Amino acid sequence: MNNSFQAIQILQDAAAKCKSGHLQITANQVTWDLYFTGGMLENATHSLQSLATMQHYLLRNNQESIAKIVPNVAKNFPPRQPLLPSILKQLGQKNHLTADEVLSLKTDLIEDALESYLWLREGEYHWRDDQPLSSHHTTIKGDDCFIISNLLDNLIIRMKAWQKLSAVISSPYQRLFCANPALIQQKVPSGNLNPTALEKLVKLMQGKTLRQISLFLKQDELKVAQLLFPYLQSNILQLKYPQPTLEKLPCIPPLKPTNTLNKNQNNPQPRNNYQPTQSQQKKTYKIVCIDDSPTILDMIKAYLEEAEYEVITIDNPTQSLTCLFKHKPDLVLIDFSMPGINGNKLCRIIKTSPLFKNTPLIMISGNSKMLTPENMKEAGAIDYLAKPFRKEQLHNIVNKYLSNNSKVNQRLTKGKNDTQSSFKPVEKPNIKQSEDLDRKPITITRNEQDIDPITGLANRQCLEQYLSGITKNTENTKSSFSLIFIKINNLIDIQDTLGETERDNTLRNVTKQMHSLVRANDVVGRWSDNEFVIVFNNIEHPKILAHISQRILNTIKQSPLLVENQLNLKLSHTVKINSLVGA
Template sequence: MSDHELSNSSEFLATEQVTGQIHDSFQLLKDLSNRSGVLEVFRGDVNWIIYLKRGQIQFASMSVQSLEELDYHLHYLGCKKAREGLRTAKSVETTQHSLADMPLDSIIHWLGREEFLNAKQISQVTEKLSREALEPLLWLQEGEYSWQESESTEPLISIVPHPQLATLIEEFRDRLASWQKLVDKIGSPHQRPYFFNQRAVDSASNPNIAKLSKLMRGYSIHQLAIYIKQDEIKLARMLYPYIGRGEIFLREPKSAWRQLPTLPKLVKPETQNQISSRASAYEKTIKIACVDDSPTILREVQRLLGDDKYEITKIENPIEAAAILFRIQPDLVLMDISMPEINGYKLCSLLRNSNALSEVPIIMVTSRTGVIDKVRAKTVGATDYLTKPFTKASLLQVVEKHLS
């Protein structure tokens, strides 16, 4: 049975299984908002499982959730006894019975059986994990699903009382609208913010930002929000202007969380003014930024390219480069590799991990000619490679190639 038939069928046998392709995850869940059974969703190496009873959520989880994530939620809820119980269990575990290999619902069930968690706490942590799993599922724009209709299937743990799926769908739809106002700078709440240098921390006008800098040790926006007991959208709004100015940068999510769908961008129909602006953009001066600690190279690039067609921004201090690049939003970046304090590889990687400059062509301009250097440049996201010394012809060739 197809996903179209799921939308239009009102009765199921108790054992009937439906599989199909996902094109609209909101619609899929809406179709199940009065059903009982188990929904499994698959996208690459990530899978979700959701238990429903008459349109109410009993439990939801996703495969990337780990023991570490459970510990964050236990911290948020103040479940000290459960956290101590987990630490004790981990200290005596064997390779045959590793907690890290157990599903989270089994671990929570065990914590309840051993009286590290009471019934109310089990419900609270189950709700936290379920919401954490459901929200990114609703960002999914393609995938596969399997639905097993059943009145009798019960998860090991459950939210009490069960929240209505339809209510959560609407709540997460509103949250997505809030996220989409930030999506030009933030692609996922699982990206990991950090300050590029101490000067940015010292100059932060918001004292909460300075405090947060001490916690930015590889935690994602999502994890930081749990840790400081703050809604992650509110935290993202606080970070947003600093990300825009290039004072805070976002690393990619950790490997497991990198597999989750990113926030879908808001697509608006273009107005006539926007169409006209886009058409006239081709007539505007092209902005090229050159990052090099050598004033000689900067002057040479200015001399060779600085005509009416190109507007050149020269950046001699690599530490200040990222903030300037975020501010001016160049059409192309020429970048030296060998620079003090931060080399071109690191700076290129940093720009590639940002939403604002992830697609801008970055040309490595360097005297290094080895194959390993070129491979490394490609690995960190460089678009092309230009060897010093260069001529006007070779410089124009590589610039026009990537601006065409």
């Protein structure tokens, strides 16, 4: 039995509790492996990532020559050795890629794995504290751990953009085609392609996926999907399902609309004592979907649950009768072509039972020639739906036979509330929220005398009080903390050369860059005129702290403001683990 879980919450908990270990998730025969050290992500992969995945990102980054040698590099490793990390390491060792290019490619592969992980709505997952990354994967010299909140910030924004397209697109691995090229000349609302460009694109498609098309256009697949969305919505272009292996990956989760039907449920009017009787209350209809494709079932389930139906899915048609008698559905969706027993025969069997005499049966098939009124009548089906279909088409045919969802249907077809999502982005809390979830929070007060007026950070007096408090706390709870001091050695030169205003702007910019790289439960403060301190809760591993320090220094030096003004900051850092300043 699969376990429902919140993908984002699991990552946030791992970061907040500074966990180290291996998180493994399995869903639909695909496995995701995420490795953590001190609440930071070391690596993330899934079992369908392949040489083609690595080549895709190399080609996207205009590294065609490197992409060509990847298969040859792969031959150097035994089958059981983790392949992509090994190839990545060798590409760096043989100087095919620079250290920055290796890190960039690793980031692409991690984000690729995490994107599909965030789309999961259920799965079996296990946490192993005793399995570090080094025991499973070939590590890369000088590679960085990744701050989870930074990864999530970008991926959640990206997921929301995909969700706005989910009425038509369910996966970047869907294959594009144009059933009627004559429609290319039609004007499409919100379409940004002229007919000539669209015609060239249609010739290029030939069953290629959105991801493959993105390489030809030298664009990210999300941007390509946004570009083609109006033409898919107008049915000028169509999408086929992914190839069998890739269709095991999760579909784009649909946006969850605001439940306007229950808007006043928690705010009853004081003078209105009316309560609907049981017969007047809205019934939740139950739908059973029978299809041998888990991807199709996931998509149908997501679409119909959005419309407030209860959905049971069956991927083994030979076991469907037992499930039907158990759940007694109000409507059944049946795929026409299935192994073991086809939908036509299954419909006839179902209709022999008096229990389902009045239950609507709707046939679904990608073979439109089989979906004729004569075949439907012979099988006992009341209607049919041709694949591929859009969310609105599925809603319309189901609502046609289950009438009580008319209000929901109006809301879905008139205008979807695309701003709502079942996931909330990571919020950057203020300094009062610097706390570990496993212990009583220790706060830094926001009194005016405790704040540095230039950067808005806690000043030294406030920081010393805070450090004294968490030292006592760590002694009692056996937890830990570490400090990283960042010093601007030439700040006085900037002031003398460019003036106090530019000095203050530099300090604010450094503050902004540090805040972008730390976790929600870490604290950033201004220790002295030219020195900052970051307090990391429950991180004491020297390697991780060295990685963090270097990343902070690099990010500050490469910030747009400094580059634009040609400011060369001379930075240094000091790391202190489990100790007070001066101890």
